[in-house]
Amino acid sequence: MTHLYKVYAPKFLNNFDKYLLRNYPVVWRTQILFMLVYSIVCAPLLYLWYDSYYSFLLLGICYWAYRQHEMDLPFTTIKDTLLTLLLYSLYFSLLLWFTRFDSRYWTNPNDWTMLFSYPIMCSLILYFIPLFPFKYWSVLVIILCWLYFIVTDEQIKMELGFSFLLIPLLFIMRISISAYKKIYPKFLILFVSVLFINILSVSLIEISIKSYDPIFYIVQVLGVIGAILTTYVRALPKR
Amino acid sequence: MIEQIRNQADALKTVIGQQPKHGMDLLLDFARLYGVDEDVENEILLCQYELNVTNTEGGGISDALKIKLDGIADAIVENYDPAKIEIRVQKEQILADNVRQKRIRNDVVLSANNIVKKYRKSKFQLKADNIELRLGEITGLVGENATGKSTLLKILAGEIVPQLGEVNYPLFDPKNQKNWTDLKMRIAYVPQELTKWEGSLLENLAFEAARHGIKGNKNKVAVEYIIQRLGLALHTDKSWAELSGGYKLRFALAKALVWHPQLLILDEPLAYLDIKAQNIVLSDLRNLAKSLKNHLAILISSQHLHETESVADQMWFMREGVLENLGSTNDFNNNRDYNLFELSCALPFSSFHQELNDLGRIKTWANDEIYFIKTPLSISADNFIDYCQSKKIKLLYFRDISQSVKTKFYDTLI
Numbered sequence: 055m056t057h058l059y060k061v062y063a064p065k066f067l068n069n070f071d072k073y074l075l076r077n078y079p080v081v082w083r084t085q086i087l088f089m090l091v092y093s094i095v096c097a098p099l100l101y102l103w104y105d106s107y108y109s110f111l112l113l114g115i116c117y118w119a120y121r122q123h124e125m126d127l128p129f130t131t132i133k134d135t136l137l138t139l140l141l142y143s144l145y146f147s148l149l150l151w152f153t154r155f156d157s158r159y160w161t162n163p164n165d166w167t168m169l170f171s172y173p174i175m176c177s178l179i180l181y182f183i184p185l186f187p188f189k190y191w192s193v194l195v196i197i198l199c200w201l202y203f204i205v206t207d208e209q210i211k212m213e214l215g216f217s218f219l220l221i222p223l224l225f226i227m228r229i230s231i232s233a234y235k236k237i238y239p240k241f242l243i244l245f246v247s248v249l250f251i252n253i254l255s256v257s258l259i260e261i262s263i264k265s266y267d268p269i270f271y272i273v274q275v276l277g278v279i280g281a282i283l284t285t286y287v288r289a290l291p292k293r
Numbered sequence: 294m295i296e297q298i299r300n301q302a303d304a305l306k307t308v309i310g311q312q313p314k315h316g317m318d319l320l321l322d323f324a325r326l327y328g329v330d331e332d333v334e335n336e337i338l339l340c341q342y343e344l345n346v347t348n349t350e351g352g353g354i355s356d357a358l359k360i361k362l363d364g365i366a367d368a369i370v371e372n373y374d375p376a377k378i379e380i381r382v383q384k385e386q387i388l389a390d391n392v393r394q395k396r397i398r399n400d401v402v403l404s405a406n407n408i409v410k411k412y413r414k415s416k417f418q419l420k421a422d423n424i425e426l427r428l429g430e431i432t433g434l435v436g437e438n439a440t441g442k443s444t445l446l447k448i449l450a451g452e453i454v455p456q457l458g459e460v461n462y463p464l465f466d467p468k469n470q471k472n473w474t475d476l477k478m479r480i481a482y483v484p485q486e487l488t489k490w491e492g493s494l495l496e497n498l499a500f501e502a503a504r505h506g507i508k509g510n511k512n513k514v515a516v517e518y519i520i521q522r523l524g525l526a527l528h529t530d531k532s533w534a535e536l537s538g539g540y541k542l543r544f545a546l547a548k549a550l551v552w553h554p555q556l557l558i559l560d561e562p563l564a565y566l567d568i569k570a571q572n573i574v575l576s577d578l579r580n581l582a583k584s585l586k587n588h589l590a591i592l593i594s595s596q597h598l599h600e601t602e603s604v605a606d607q608m609w610f611m612r613e614g615v616l617e618n619l620g621s622t623n624d625f626n627n628n629r630d631y632n633l634f635e636l637s638c639a640l641p642f643s644s645f646h647q648e649l650n651d652l653g654r655i656k657t658w659a660n661d662e663i664y665f666i667k668t669p670l671s672i673s674a675d676n677f678i679d680y681c682q683s684k685k686i687k688l689l690y691f692r693d694i695s696q697s698v699k700t701k702f703y704d705t706l707i
Contacts, residue, residue: 075496076512079503124491128504131474289473291454 057121059088067091080134083125084141089118094148119180127181127288135181135285139278142177143170171274178277182284298327298373302366309362313354317341320366328369329377335518336365342517345526399427401463402556402590403449408458410444419444419455421616426590428464428555431582433601433622434594435698436611442594443485443560445616449592450482450558464555478505481554483545485561494536494544495520495529498551505552519547522577524570538565546574553587563597571600579604598699599692610701619698626696633700634666634677636691648684652677658706663690665703 060068067087074082081087093115130138150172305323309316317337324333340362344354354362405424411417419441426432426449436442447453449460451473461469465479490497498516507515520526523543528536536544542565549557557578563571582591595601602608608619619625638645642659649655649666656667668677674693681688694700 072499075499076503077508079500082500082503126491128500130504131478134504286474289477291448291451291473293454 059092059117063088063091080130080137081141083128084138085118085121085125086141086145089115089145090148093145094152122180130285132282132285135281136278139174139177139181139281142180143173146173146176149173171271174274175277178274178281181281294375295370295373299370302370305366306363309354309366310359313344313358314341317344317362320362323366324369327373327378329372329374329381333365333369337362338521339514339517340365342521342526345521399429402426402428402465403460403462403592405449405460406458408445408448408455408460410441410448410453410455417441417614419448419614419616421445421448421458423618424449424616426556426592428590429582429588430606431578431591431593431604432607432609433605433698434592434609434611435596435598435601435701437702440611441614442611445611446482446558446560446592446594447484450480451476452482452484462556479554480556480558481549481552482558483542483549483560483562485564487541487545489533491533493530493532494525497544498547501548502551507552515551515553519551522573523547523550524573539567539570542566543570543574550577550581553589555587555589557581557589557591559591559593561594561596563595563600571597575600575604599697602698608698610698612701617701619701622698625698626700629695630670632668632670632672632674632677632693632695633703634668634674634691635694635699636664636666637662637689638664638681639687639689645686648686649680652680656706658703665706 060071063071071082071087074087127138147170301323305316305320308319317340321334321337321341324337328334340358343358403424403426406422408419408421408424410419434442434445444453448455451460462476462480465476466472495516498519499512502512502515520529523546525540525543525547528540528544531540533541542562546559546562549559562574566574578591578593581587582589593601593605602622605622607621608625610617610619640648642657642664645664646657649657652668652672654669655672658665666677672680674691678688678691
């Protein structure tokens, strides 16, 4: 089974992907090669044609997040975890660097710390998506929360806010009453998660204007420690 | 002699041109007989893989591959040297003797004592003591259903933690620091319920080998070799959903074997395999365990008792959660005072029982269509078959299970 993004990629790219697979498995798993090519080479071309870089790119990132979720995080060492986070951050740094002058999306385009701070936040969210215990809708929720967090444009935020309201409705429609009873605790956790991330994203956007705020860094450090701990805990035998 | 071999090689080349698959099987046998080293055999196995991948219709062979195979056949003839072959045979003999006498490095890979596992909502309790797995040995674990076999394997593989007792991995973790992120990278565990994977089979195998340090060209060779050995060549581009249960299991085995682990724990690996695949897998496991280059400790649980026994060095038996170490398969039941036969025949059990009256003090019982006969040691399997022939009892199936672990399943009746 070959994914579409590989089918339409030039042969040398697929060959390089195979090289990464056989020599650098952690880099290969992130599929960063294709993301870089599609978002940094193809998306700007589309931007020339249609005046919205992110409308194409966000779709790509959503698909990327979903693919990472599908591939799961196979058992990794702490070194692999840190390398994965570094690669994700590198991708988002490059992305922000390309779009740093577009004031529609970023409140503080001249703030260079944004090139480091935001990518770490984004990479942490991307990293935790495969580990999230619930499938499908929960992934969608996280992706939307994540977009809500990184996008500061008021119009887009409002649209995303409506999507949040729709999700629980879609979730309930998708399942029968008996199944709903069984997964009620999960639903509750999901609902709390949405609320929590929503509040968190709003607070973080507030502080993003003064992005030297220590809370921002504390959140990042805690996130990285969380990722390392998760790797360690996943390896432990279960009780 | 050399002329004779050259003629055989020429004949083989013709067969390869006409019937590539059959020809390559013959070439493999030819290499085993006259080749001076094992690399030639590996090269032929890789060519078989190439043929399967490039020629899925089962038709002809590509010119490049034909030239390569002809080259291999010629090289075998050119390098043929009876003295070298004699040395190779002697070397293999010495290795086999060493293995038999257990002179290979048989370090303890896993040891566990006083293991106890209880579940809160169940009365079931698992108890296991004096567990030891050594490099180069295969251990078979058998027992009735729901006796805790899978739980024990999970404990030993570091998937779940017992309430009491401790599992140690002296070879991987001599200081007993329990660094699970490293330990888990060195234990290959194939569970009964296989987990779904994404992507193609080939990608998964290459990824698994690469993340265990087999990189570059070695990765390619290791993956192609395991694909060929486990008969997965026609399925390399398939995803999880496209594979049958048997192939999913073969894939899981390939994934575990591709990176040459030193501890392999398999939970019911024969369950979904056909007879042919069972034999291939068991023979591979035996070769892998005894291989002097990458020998490993294997623990295998299975309901295929005779097949498991045939490859195992030691057997474990579980009943109602308690593990019994039965020791070496060669020594099992050596001190018995009876023989036990398992058979089926066309006669109903009552008639069959009457026909055995002349044998004297014997005990019989039936388990559906299968009959069991316990005889004194003086009546051997040969004697019993002769007796049945003299009474014109047509045996449909017969097996001497006197030294089989199967006796443990019937020890209340014995």
